[in-house]
Amino acid sequence: MNLKVAVCDDNETDIKYMIQCLNDWSHTANRVLEIHTFLSAEQFLFQYEEEKDFQILILDIEMGKMNGVELAKKIREVNQDIQILFVTGYPDYMSEGYEVDALHYLMKPVSQEKLVKVMEKAAGNLKSQEKYILLQGNGEMLRLPVNKIIYVEVFSHSCVLHMTDETVETRTSIGKLESELGTEFIRVHRSFLVHLSYIKKIVKAEIFLESGEAVPLARRKYAEVNLAFIHFYGGGQDLQ
Incomplete structure (x- = not known):
């Protein structure tokens, strides 16, 4: 399981040490990490507007x-799944961690042994959150992670699932896929079903996705899709 990690700290020396610890753990545990670093909360929020797929946030x-x-607190308003880990030199804030369901507090200087235990716990939590769908596709039975499906497109007598790392063709109908994939997906056109988390912008006749692609939006669906998008991100609360 690949993990996308954000490290947010205004001390560059602490960031470098954290990266070293994370890389050591990834090599030992045979995990692939994508690590992004930020020197302020505001810098992270700016990036989060464009990339909402961070899985672990080290703050x-x-x-x-x-x-x-x-x-x-701002991130928790729109994302209940991200694993939040606080690192600090001050114990005074520990009680506030319960309000945001923080995974753990680590006191500076951070012990690599303790960090490893917390990262293993975070990875385990994320693994248990993953949802899968079973489909007959590409000539075989496939178990596909739902969170990697960007959108579904009707093509001839089949449906094509456009995923983050592959494309899968199945004879399963778009109606059946819509019912099985759940409320994170919305039918934006009779031939398109889109994962709400990959939507970047909605205009009158199109939806622009994080991947840079655009899919058609039926005129009668415009209000419904806008409302679903707002609700998906916590009632339209501003992150800035």
Whole structure:
């Protein structure tokens, strides 16, 4: 399982040490990490507007204008699944971690042994959250992770699942896929079903996706899709 990790700390020395610890763990545990670093909460929020697929967020607490706890509260408004880990030199904020369902607090200087245990727990939590769908596709029975399906397109007498790392063709109908994939997906056109988390922008006749692709939006679906998109991200609360 690949993991996308954000490290947010206003101390560059601490960031470098954290990257070293994470890389050591990834090599030992045979995991693939995609690590992004940020020097402020505001910098992370700016990036989060474009990339909402971070899975683990490692936060310093004492940072400039917005501290780590305030950032965690904003993220929790729209994302209940991300694993949040606080690192701090101050124990005073520990009680506030319960408000954002923080996975753990680690005191600075961070012990690599303790970090490894917390990362293993985070990876386990994320694994248990994964949803799969079983489909007959590409000539075989496939078990596909739902969170990697960007959109579904009707093509001739088949449906094509456009995923983050592959394309799968199945004879399963789009109606059946819509019912099985659940509320994270919305029918935007009679021939298109889209995962709400991959939508970047909605205009009158098109939906632009994080992948850079655009899919058609039926005129009668415009209001419904907008409303679903707003609800999906926590009632349209502004992250800025």
